[in-house]
Structures are given as C-alpha cells and as structure tokens.
Amino acid sequence: MLKKILRIIFLLIISIEIIALILFFARPHFSTRNIQKSKSEAISLLPDSCEEYVTHANQLNDSVRNYLEQSYLSGIGILKYYREIKPKIDSGKLVLIENNRHYLLDTMYYSYPFLTVKSADLLNEIGEKFHQKLKNTHLKKTKFIVTSLLRTVSSITRLRKRNRNAIKYSSHLHGTSFDISYDEFDNPKKLSAAEFEYLKEILAQSIFELRNEEKCWATHERWQTCFHVVSR
Numbered sequence: 540m541l542k543k544i545l546r547i548i549f550l551l552i553i554s555i556e557i558i559a560l561i562l563f564f565a566r567p568h569f570s571t572r573n574i575q576k577s578k579s580e581a582i583s584l585l586p587d588s589c590e591e592y593v594t595h596a597n598q599l600n601d602s603v604r605n606y607l608e609q610s611y612l613s614g615i616g617i618l619k620y621y622r623e624i625k626p627k628i629d630s631g632k633l634v635l636i637e638n639n640r641h642y643l644l645d646t647m648y649y650s651y652p653f654l655t656v657k658s659a660d661l662l663n664e665i666g667e668k669f670h671q672k673l674k675n676t677h678l679k680k681t682k683f684i685v686t687s688l689l690r691t692v693s694s695i696t697r698l699r700k701r702n703r704n705a706i707k708y709s710s711h712l713h714g715t716s717f718d719i720s721y722d723e724f725d726n727p728k729k730l731s732a733a734e735f736e737y738l739k740e741i742l743a744q745s746i747f748e749l750r751n752e753e754k755c756w757a758t759h760e761r762w763q764t765c766f767h768v769v770s771r
Contacts, residue, residue, distance in 0.1 A: 594740065594743075595740060595743040595744045595746075595747040596721070596739060596740060596743035596759050596766075597759060598743075598747060599743060599746060599747060599750065599757040599758055599759040599766060600758065600759065601750075601756035601757055601758050601769075602758070603706065603710075605756055606710060606756040606769045606771065607708070607710055609771060610710040610713045610715045610716065610769050610771075611710075611713055613655070613657070613713070613715060613770070613771070614655060614710075614712075614713025614714050614715045615627050615632050615633060615655060615713060615714045616713070617692060617712045617713070618689075618691045618692070618712070619691060619692045619693060620691055620692075620693050621651065621691060621693065621694075623691070624651060624653060624689070624691075627653075627714075628653065631656070632655060632656075632714070633653040633654065633655060633689070633714055634653065634654060634655075634656055634659050635652060635653060636652045636653060636654055636659060636662065636685070636688055636717075637652070639663075639666070640670070640682070641663070641666025641667065641669060641670050641682060641683070642662070642666050642682050642683045642684065642685050642719075643682050643683075643684055643685070643725050644684075644685050644688075645684050645685060645686040645687075645720070645723075647686070647687065647688065648697075649687070649690060649694045649695070649697060649698040649701075650687045650688045650689055650690045650694060650711060651688060651689045651690070651691070651694070652688055652689075653688060653689040653714060654688055654689060654714055654715070654717065655713075655714045655715055655770070657715075657770050658714060658715050658716070658717065658770040661749065661754060661755055661768070661770045662685070662717055662768075664749060664754070665719070665742075665745050665746055665749060665768070666683070668745035668748065668749070669683060669741060669742055669745045672741050672744065672745060673738075673741060678726065678730075678734060678737070678738065680726060680727055681724050681725065681726045681738060682724065682725040682726075683719050683720065683724055683725075683738075683742055684719065684720040684723050684724065684725065685717055685718070685719055685720075686718045686719065686720050686765055687711060687716075687717060687718040687765075688711070688716075688717050689711060689712075689714050690709060690711040690712055691712070692712065695707060695709060695711070695712065710769050715769055715770050716767065716768065716769045716770075717768055718760070718763065718765040718766065718767050718768070719742065719746075719765055719766045719768065720764060720765050721738075721739040721742055721743070721764060721765060721766055722735065722739070722764040724738050742766065743759070743766065746766055746768060753771060754770070754771060755768050755769060755770050755771055756768070756769045756771060757769070
C-alpha cells in the first residue's frame, strides 16, 4: 500500500514538472527574439543625450608639432633670464598669476608665475568651468593645482639637469603655456582614490570643451601627471 502511494506521489511530481516546462516554453516573452526586442525597447526609452561615456583625458593628445610654431608667434618670444621678465610686465605683455578661488599655484622651482593676457584668461576660464561642474557636488570646494607657467632658457637648463625628458624648446618659453596637476587637488577633506579619478576627469572635460572651441591645445602628460595646456 505504501509503495502504491509513493508511486502516485512520484507520478504527480513528474506531471507537475512537465506541465511547468510546457507553460515556460509556451510563453512568448521568454523567447530569444522577445528578449532582444525587450532590450531594444528599453534602449529606445533612454534620453537622446545618453551616450557611451568617453574618457576625456585620453582625448587630450596634441603633440608639440601641432602648436609650437603658433605658440611662438602669439607669445612673447624667448626670454633667457629672469631679469627679462619685468620689461614684459611693464609693457603689458605678461600678467601675474596668483592663487584664487578656482586654483592654487604649486611651489615652482623651474618656472615663474606669469602668462600672456590671453593665456591667463584661458586658465581662469578652465577654473570657472571646473568650478561650475562641481557646483552641486560634495566636491564643490575643490581647487586644482597649477604646477608650471612661464619658463626662461636659464630655468629650462636647470630643469633639464634634473629631468632629461624636459623639452629644450618648450612652449613654456613663450608665456602661452601652463601645466595643471591631475593627481593633486586642494580640498578641505581627505579625498579617496575614486574622488581623485572623478576630479581628474572633470578637469579633463573642462579643458576638452575649450579645446573643441579651438581656444587651446592640450596634452595628457602621463609621466609628469599633468595636463599641458597651450593657448591659441
């Protein structure tokens, strides 16, 4: 009697599983075609502005040959020594760059805090864009760090003794260029690695937008961990 009951229970379980399988494969929305259709419909519901994210830092890839001649023509020429800077300031060709609410100047051993007027305006515009992009985030008090500005032949000679990769005929000589660090930012709180990466990309995006407007050339310097920017 017990064997008979167990056999009936077993047959019922088998029957239920068979019915479940039939219903599963009979339902049209589980087919491969309908799954693909559902994905397409979901994508179609995304806003038009939604696109695959692109890292802007890697798109800042201008080389020296892109800008060196134009940098020289639009700059102040080439200064050999520090004492030659003051006449350029007096004539209005160079302006002093100072700390402000958007950025800070690093300790500069091989450059001086001066730029041409147009280059100074570009630096401030990058600062304004960077600040606006962070306005509604918890990182809104962040400032970026400017690591290099105007150089002279003498200061580049000293730099090349320390760093043989430094370019002898750099656009920094023309007063048209500056470097902005992407691995150091000023913020009241300690930043996480993820926050550093986010700030790097926001900074790159700010520069990229101005590059697209043909206001500058820019290079993602991996060895120097900075963005090299040249006004145009």
